Amino acid sequence: AKELGRDNYQIYLPSQNIETYKSFLLEKDLRHALANDQFRIHYQPRVDVKTNKVVSAEALIRWEHPEWGLVSPGEFIPLAEESGLIIDIGNWVILNVCKQMKKWERNRVIPISINISSKSFLKSNWISDLTLIVKETGLDPKLLEFEITENAIMQNEEVVQKTAKLVKDLGIKLSLDDFGTGFSSITHLKHFNFDFIKIDRSFIQNITANKQDDILTKSIIQMAHGLQMKVVAEGVETTEQLRRLRELDCDELQGYLFSKPVGESEFQRILNEGIAY
Ligand code: C2E
Ligand code: CA
Ligand code: CA
Ligand code: CA
Numbered sequence: 001a002k003e004l005g006r007d008n009y010q011i012y013l014p015s016q017n018i019e020t021y022k023s024f025l026l027e028k029d030l031r032h033a034l035a036n037d038q039f040r041i042h043y044q045p046r047v048d049v050k051t052n053k054v055v056s057a058e059a060l061i062r063w064e065h066p067e068w069g070l071v072s073p074g075e076f077i078p079l080a081e082e083s084g085l086i087i088d089i090g091n092w093v094i095l096n097v098c099k100q101m102k103k104w105e106r107n108r109v110i111p112i113s114i115n116i117s118s119k120s121f122l123k124s125n126w127i128s129d130l131t132l133i134v135k136e137t138g139l140d141p142k143l144l145e146f147e148i149t150e151n152a153i154m155q156n157e158e159v160v161q162k163t164a165k166l167v168k169d170l171g172i173k174l175s176l177d178d179f180g181t182g183f184s185s186i187t188h189l190k191h192f193n194f195d196f197i198k199i200d201r202s203f204i205q206n207i208t209a210n211k212q213d214d215i216l217t218k219s220i221i222q223m224a225h226g227l228q229m230k231v232v233a234e235g236v237e238t239t240e241q242l243r244r245l246r247e248l249d250c251d252e253l254q255g256y257l258f259s260k261p262v263g264e265s266e267f268q269r270i271l272n273e274g275i276a277y
Helices: 018-022 027-035 073-083 086-105 118-122 126-137 150-155 157-169 186-191 211-226 239-247 264-273
Strands: 039-048 054-065 069-071 112-115 144-149 173-179 196-199 230-233
Touching: 027 073, 027 086, 039 086, 039 264, 054 073, 054 086, 054 264, 073 086, 086 112, 086 118, 086 126, 086 144, 086 264, 112 173, 118 126, 118 144, 118 150, 118 157, 126 157, 144 150, 144 157, 150 157, 150 173, 157 173, 186 211, 196 211, 211 230
Parallel strands: 054 112, 112 144, 144 173, 173 196, 196 230
Antiparallel strands: 039 054, 054 069
8 A cells, every 4th residue: 555644644542632533433342342341321211102101112222331431222223224233233232121121020021122233133143142132131032123114125126025024033123113114115014014114213303393293193193004004203303293192093102202211210200200291
């Protein structure tokens, strides 16, 4: 390689600036985090529209960095995807969610959904790893739900479809995440036996202001129900959105109006006491 002049590759080691430092994140930092138990799982409740009760929750990963504090997945999931480390991280999330749920089981446990990368769905033998992980913890797989995106399906529809079927055969529920943002195709709804469709926040945040988003949301809900799928609205932040989604017969709601993603002990409290909104 051509040697660069001194001035051309001067790297600023950002001792004071965390944001700059994060952009220097390397695969080895993520490996280190995984090996040193620095990942945490937060849970965001999903509320049943009819009963107002918390009926499930989404597991969302965070990185508790010893110096930077909590790092959001937006900062490191892309690198994890690129490097393929997302498969190990994903298995770590599955294992730890299952273990946590076994503890909750002594008191009260509700289904938990987990985001799964296309990389996992495409890896041969991932299903046997998954089967082992779930078996090892003794958790009933019916309490698990996996979220995949349309972009994940697009990576290799045939293989993703096969894995999806095996996941469903294990008794795990399947949902289509971020619906409406990717290369949406109604064919996906036909070829995958989804239990839930999650309508992306970008529609939900405008339903009370933008007629088109309202009509699209209404149509998605009707179509999903016609196909025996339930609908989750993501990113619900206002009571106006809640009211409209109730009128539209949406099934479950998730968003800051009810709760942000919270740590395990706060989530335990929510399970016991419910949430007021
Ligand atoms: P996602 O799967 O679409 O998750 C929903 C994101 O929206 C979460 O961000 C959540 O905190 C945020 N959110 C929820 N309600 C509201 C709301 O009312 N308003 C707003 N503005 N935001 C809301 P988070 O936790 O930062 O996660 C970002 C993305 O990172 C997730 O998007 C998902 O794609 C990915 N991710 C998170 N955890 C995992 C994981 O364990 N594995 C994989 N593969 N991806 C993950
Ligand atoms: Ca998700
Ligand atoms: Ca989503
Ligand atoms: Ca999203």
